[in-house]
Amino acid sequence: MSTTAETLRYAAFTDAGAGGNPAGVVLDATGIDAARRLAIAAELGYSETAFVEPTANDGTYRLRFFSPRAEVGFCGHATVATAVAIAERHSPGVLRFDTAVGEVVVRTTADDTGILATLTSVPTHTRPATADELAAALTALRYAEADLDPRYPPHVAFAGNDHLVLALRDRAALAALDYDYAALDRLMAERLWTTVHLVWAEDALTFHARDPFPPGGVVEDPATGAAAAAFGGYLRELDLVPLPARVTILQGADMGRPSRLLVDLGTRAGGVDVTGTAAPIE
Incomplete structure (x- = not known):
């Protein structure tokens, strides 16, 4: 159980390696309560920080998002940042995220430019x-x-x-x-x-x-x-x-x-x- 958190910082949806939207990613947020997650997001100051909890099923994670002000049901750029961070530490493939709005599937692939992530939203x-x-x-x-x-x-x-x-x-x-x-x-x-x-x-x-x-x-x-x-x-x-x-x-x-x-x-x-x-x- 994690009571302290290493917060990674990623820029998602970069254009030719530049720009993008900064997001925080905590890869093991097990045991970190909502108040502390909100404080981490506020300290970081990005629009959203993603908090990941591994599950018993390989490739499936519980994922929650916090802005500096409140929990957010879903965040696309923080999902992409999380998927790339996981793929870099393990290997590209299919990831399933259990979010507050339902399951979000992300496919990660690697090429000469790095890792590409494709998320499939809930029905629109x-x-x-x-x-x-x-x-x-x-x-x-x-x-x-x-x-x-x-x-x-x-x-x-x-x-x-x-x-x-x-x-x-x-x-x-x-x-x-x-x-x-x-x-x-x-x-x-x-x-x-x-x-x-x-x-x-x-x-x-x-x-x-x-x-x-x-x-x-x-x-x-x-x-x-x-x-x-x-x-x-x-x-x-x-x-x-x-x-x-x-x-x-x-x-x-x-x-x-x-x-x-x-x-x-x-x-x-x-x-x-x-x-x-x-x-x-x-």
Whole structure:
């Protein structure tokens, strides 16, 4: 039983070895209670830290996530970081994570560039944002309805957590993001949204994204695997991309941490595959 924890630091969803989203990973959190896990996450200061508990079954782990403020049901980038850390210490293969939102399967493979991890989310679903939700979000984000791209309707998309999806007409509006942190924090707490997934479509299969993340105690997340999975489910359910498809999400560039997330969509409903790399932070 572990009562002290070695916290590893990884950047997940790096782009050509740079950028990515930092995550903490505690590979054996057995015996560490929730209060201590929250304290570790707060001390580290990343948007999420993953806490792993081995089980009696090889390749199967209990996995919980904590932001500096609270436990989070699911976190994509910390899952990828955890999978890569385990694969580096054992060998690539299939990992099964028992999370608060259900089982998440991650396949790890190795090539000349390192270890690649592909997570399959829980089944996705999406619904239109209400008029009140949209009005409150736009006010907090300091955008107007005229800033939105009408090809992509405002929705609340789910892949383990809820994410408000808003598409902007042009890249400049995305780059100019400057929102009311307190107002958006209150709205997201009320609606139980994990991030707001703001996107701009470079083309039909390439999107630039920014993710305000007040629930995690940070202004913005540089790479958000859970939001990428939810967005993929949204694109599939609303027939916004030809299927099957691989969607590329470029995130974090506006905050100096370029990140690349690959989202694979099949023709059947269910989970969404999100692929990325992770590297230790020296």
